[in-house]
Amino acid sequence: MADHNSNNPKNTNEVSDPGRRSFVKNTGIAVGGVAGGALLGGLFSNRSKNDSNSNSTAGKGSDKEKRYEEARMYFTRLADFAILEQAVERIFPEDDNGPGAIELGVPYYIDKQLAGPYGSNVGDYRQGPFIGPKVAAADSSLDRGQIFINGLRAMDAESQKRFDTNFAKATEDQQIEIMTDFADDKVEVKGISSKGFFSLLRSTTLEGAYCDPLYGGNRDMKGWKMKEYPGAISSYAHMIEEDEFVKMDQVSLTDYQPK
Amino acid sequence: MVKTLDKVDAVIVGSGWAGGIAAAELTKKGYKVVGLERGKAQKREDFVGAKDELRYDVRKLMFQELHKETLTIRNTLDETATPNRSNDTNAINGTDTGGSGVHWNGMVYRWLPTDFEMHTKTVEKYGEKIIPKDMQLKDWGITYDELEKYYDQFEKTAGISGEPDPLRPGQRSDDYPTPPMKETDIIRTFTKAAKELGYHPYRIASANLSETYTNPDGETINGCVYCAFCESFGCDFGAKSDPIATVLATAYKSGNFELRNHAYAVRIVHENGKAVGIKYVDTETGEEFIQPADIVVVAGFTFTNTRLMLLSEIGKPYNPKDGTGVIGSHLTAHQRNLTHTRVRGFFDEKKFNRYAGAGALGVTMDDFNVEQLDHTKLDFLHGFCLRTSQRGDRPITNNHVPADVPSWGKEFKDKSIFYANRRIDVQQQNGALAWRENYMDLDPTYTDIFGDPLLRVTSRFHDQDRNIVRYAHQRGKELLEQMGADHITVPEITEETEFDKTSLSDHTGGGVVMGDDPETSAVNNYSQVWDMDNLFVVGASSFPLMGSSNPTGTVGALAYRAAEGMIKVLENGGGQLVQQGATAKA
Numbered sequence: 100m101a102d103h104n105s106n107n108p109k110n111t112n113e114v115s116d117p118g119r120r121s122f123v124k125n126t127g128i129a130v131g132g133v134a135g136g137a138l139l140g141g142l143f144s145n146r147s148k149n150d151s152n153s154n155s156t157a158g159k160g161s162d163k164e165k166r167y168e169e170a171r172m173y174f175t176r177l178a179d180f181a182i183l184e185q186a187v188e189r190i191f192p193e194d195d196n197g198p199g200a201i202e203l204g205v206p207y208y209i210d211k212q213l214a215g216p217y218g219s220n221v222g223d224y225r226q227g228p229f230i231g232p233k234v235a236a237a238d239s240s241l242d243r244g245q246i247f248i249n250g251l252r253a254m255d256a257e258s259q260k261r262f263d264t265n266f267a268k269a270t271e272d273q274q275i276e277i278m279t280d281f282a283d284d285k286v287e288v289k290g291i292s293s294k295g296f297f298s299l300l301r302s303t304t305l306e307g308a309y310c311d312p313l314y315g316g317n318r319d320m321k322g323w324k325m326k327e328y329p330g331a332i333s334s335y336a337h338m339i340e341e342d343e344f345v346k347m348d349q350v351s352l353t354d355y356q357p358k
Numbered sequence: 359m360v361k362t363l364d365k366v367d368a369v370i371v372g373s374g375w376a377g378g379i380a381a382a383e384l385t386k387k388g389y390k391v392v393g394l395e396r397g398k399a400q401k402r403e404d405f406v407g408a409k410d411e412l413r414y415d416v417r418k419l420m421f422q423e424l425h426k427e428t429l430t431i432r433n434t435l436d437e438t439a440t441p442n443r444s445n446d447t448n449a450i451n452g453t454d455t456g457g458s459g460v461h462w463n464g465m466v467y468r469w470l471p472t473d474f475e476m477h478t479k480t481v482e483k484y485g486e487k488i489i490p491k492d493m494q495l496k497d498w499g500i501t502y503d504e505l506e507k508y509y510d511q512f513e514k515t516a517g518i519s520g521e522p523d524p525l526r527p528g529q530r531s532d533d534y535p536t537p538p539m540k541e542t543d544i545i546r547t548f549t550k551a552a553k554e555l556g557y558h559p560y561r562i563a564s565a566n567l568s569e570t571y572t573n574p575d576g577e578t579i580n581g582c583v584y585c586a587f588c589e590s591f592g593c594d595f596g597a598k599s600d601p602i603a604t605v606l607a608t609a610y611k612s613g614n615f616e617l618r619n620h621a622y623a624v625r626i627v628h629e630n631g632k633a634v635g636i637k638y639v640d641t642e643t644g645e646e647f648i649q650p651a652d653i654v655v656v657a658g659f660t661f662t663n664t665r666l667m668l669l670s671e672i673g674k675p676y677n678p679k680d681g682t683g684v685i686g687s688h689l690t691a692h693q694r695n696l697t698h699t700r701v702r703g704f705f706d707e708k709k710f711n712r713y714a715g716a717g718a719l720g721v722t723m724d725d726f727n728v729e730q731l732d733h734t735k736l737d738f739l740h741g742f743c744l745r746t747s748q749r750g751d752r753p754i755t756n757n758h759v760p761a762d763v764p765s766w767g768k769e770f771k772d773k774s775i776f777y778a779n780r781r782i783d784v785q786q787q788n789g790a791l792a793w794r795e796n797y798m799d800l801d802p803t804y805t806d807i808f809g810d811p812l813l814r815v816t817s818r819f820h821d822q823d824r825n826i827v828r829y830a831h832q833r834g835k836e837l838l839e840q841m842g843a844d845h846i847t848v849p850e851i852t853e854e855t856e857f858d859k860t861s862l863s864d865h866t867g868g869g870v871v872m873g874d875d876p877e878t879s880a881v882n883n884y885s886q887v888w889d890m891d892n893l894f895v896v897g898a899s900s901f902p903l904m905g906s907s908n909p910t911g912t913v914g915a916l917a918y919r920a921a922e923g924m925i926k927v928l929e930n931g932g933g934q935l936v937q938q939g940a941t942a943k944a
Contacts, residue, residue: 335714
């Protein structure tokens with residue numbers, strides 16, 4: 100989301116948007132419908148710093164520095180992105196170990212991946228005939244970006260059907276119930292099996308949680324910190340023979356690569 | 359319009375280990391060599407700072423781009439094959455300068471004497487009746503003893519770090535050129551348990567070198583720093599032996615070598631029973647060329663070699679119905695979902711430094727390999743190695759949890775983090791033997807970007823293939839129990855475990871197989887095509903079976919043997935190097 104308060108000194112170093120998730124949860128449905136740009140801008144520029152919604156995790160990790168790279172590059176509908184946020188958080192939730200997918204930047208990571216060659220399967224063999232439609236992601240005639248759109252909207256439709264509410268607004272248990280059925284291949288998605296979509300959603304969520312932060316996921320290396328994974332360390336020769344576990348500070352490619 | 363270029367002494371398709379070794383040996387002798395590499399140019403500098411799991415390991419940057427060409431896959435003759443569309447499903451082939459030899463883990467094994475005489479030795483020991491119906495066992499037309507000096511040559515070129523297998527005394531003419539790599543807690547734990555059970559563990563021979571080494575050609579490879587980025591990566595430190603650092607450097611140094619990148623070989627051109635050259639497309643410009651040469655060397659991956667032979671209509675295509683013909687037969691592989699699987703042990707109280715490591719840093723044992731077993735008491739032939747290696751776990755691709763934990767959600771996250779450094783895997787890797795209906799031919803439906811048919815793989819698993827893995831898993835489980843693992847997960851092998859798009863791996867062989875009889879093999883023991891004596895097809899395509907350990911050492915040895923043959927042919931102006939039938943049943 101663009102931050103409309105970027106000229107406000109108070110907000111320059113405080114762009115954490117704890118309201119995002121609650122906004123999405125509460126008004127996501129409206130966004131897909133009648134809400135216009137002015138409304139969105141107004142809501143986000145006024146989001147409260149003292150929002151105490153305990154469900155809210157978005158932006159917690161970004162309280163040091165403004166993240167200009169966090170705007171949607173692929174998803175055009177905020178409602179689709181809101182479903183994505185909830186779905187990835189169910190796969191990799193915030194817990195005692197540390198941040199969940201939203202705080203790690205996974206939704207924006209996935210958005211960026213889908214906007215690039217990966218999202219349009221540039222490296223893949225795409226000549227027909229395709230065997231579809233109930234297939235794995237790699238065999239679908241849809242590209243990965245289309246798979247996400249169809250899959251996320253199918254999750255939303257399933258939520259409307261079962262719980263009379265949109266997916267982003269459903270309870271965690273309701274969301275988990277729907278996602279479990281997707282994983283078990285029990286739901287119809289156009290052009291792909293629900294299992295195929297879910298599998299792609301799961302793998303990209305883990306990518307976003309643990310990739311080098313240069314991709315917009317693993318924000319502030321918090322995914323690596325939870326896992327005690329050191330990152331781009333030049334050499335382990337000095338400690339490889341140790342019997343005891345050696346804990347190290349994390350190093351990203353930003354620091355590792357020669358400049 | 360195809361442009362014919364000036365003739366050279368040799369043209370080589372592929373710049374991996376097989377093509378690189380041929381290039382080095384021929385150019386050292388003063389022959390002019392042109393190499394054709396379909397992928398891009400790369401050198402060591404490209405790998406500096408490449409510690410990026412997403413880009414290299416997950417997105418498979420160093421593997422063949424499938425939009426130009428892929429395989430189609432099916433299980434049985436009456437099915438319609440479908441393409442392997444994405445490297446997400448299965449990345450198999452290397453590409454770019456140096457081929458798969460650049461992004462390998464660097465495990466270097468020697469195959470067993472029995473492997474090279476599988477038919478003879480099996481019949482000698484057990485009689486013909488032990489061979490299951492439709493299994494195809496073959497001798498290679500060369501023995502281990504004859505091949506030993508070429509193994510030694512490859513190990514010395516690559517500077518391999520290792521120690522001898524205690525179960526194979528007298529099989530080495532010399533020590534490994536460099537000592538084993540450092541020992542880790544995981545290696546110590548495995549070794550102790552294996553010895554307690556009476557086994558004979560030894561260190562995996564490694565192309566991640568234990569110390570800086572200069573090879574006989576004068577090329578220097580650095581000592582490994584255990585940075586944990588080997589598999590799928592080029593080495594950041596020039597410390598992994600690869601074709602760029604060794605054989606291609608030697609070829610360039612001679613002044614007799616030119617490597618053309620983005621040069622996609624589409625046909626072996628031949629006239630009157632002689633190879634004339636290679637037709638290729640420059641994929642940057644779309645121009646077509648013929649590179650004429652006195653000898654033609656096809657040294658790509660198994661699939662490239664097989665497909666070029668079929669597209670060029672050289673040799674008789676294999677017919678799985680009556681077992682006649684040769685090209686495309688004896689497809690074998692270490693399959694990802696069967697033949698090299700892992701039994702995982704989880705330790706609640708013990709953390710290992712799993713994030714650190716190197717591709718071939720580990721310990722292995724051959725106590726269940728083919729020569730150690732009495733197959734009359736077992737329901738399979740061949741055998742397997744058990745080993746553990748510490749490659750350095752990277753976080754996206756290593757989220758293993760005990761069997762009863764879900765694959766997503768709260769418990770998954772908690773357990774995948776808890777066990778991230780609390781694990782030892784025992785990998786089994788078994789020999790894979792050929793079956794009558796597992797083969798390769800040209801696909802009737804799907805084509806590549808040039809309009810040529812894709813290579814079609816037909817393959818399914820048999821009872822023998824599943825039985826050996828089930829048996830190996832139990833031995834792996836016993837090892838982990840001895841190590842004190844709290845939870846052990848054993849992959850379930852059922853009748854539903856079937857060959858699919860995830861199965862094939864960089865350990866795939868066959869298609870242009872070696873043997874002592876032109877009726878049942880495509881090349882002789884110099885990798886020289888029986889029917890076309892100035893054509894050499896080099897690489898894992900010549901394997902009539904897949905041994906129970908990593909194949910690169912054997913590819914390297916056969917490539918040195920082949921290079922010797924190429925030089926003889928160039929010196930003599932042609933001719934068959936092996937009298938047909940002369941070595942049969944020798």
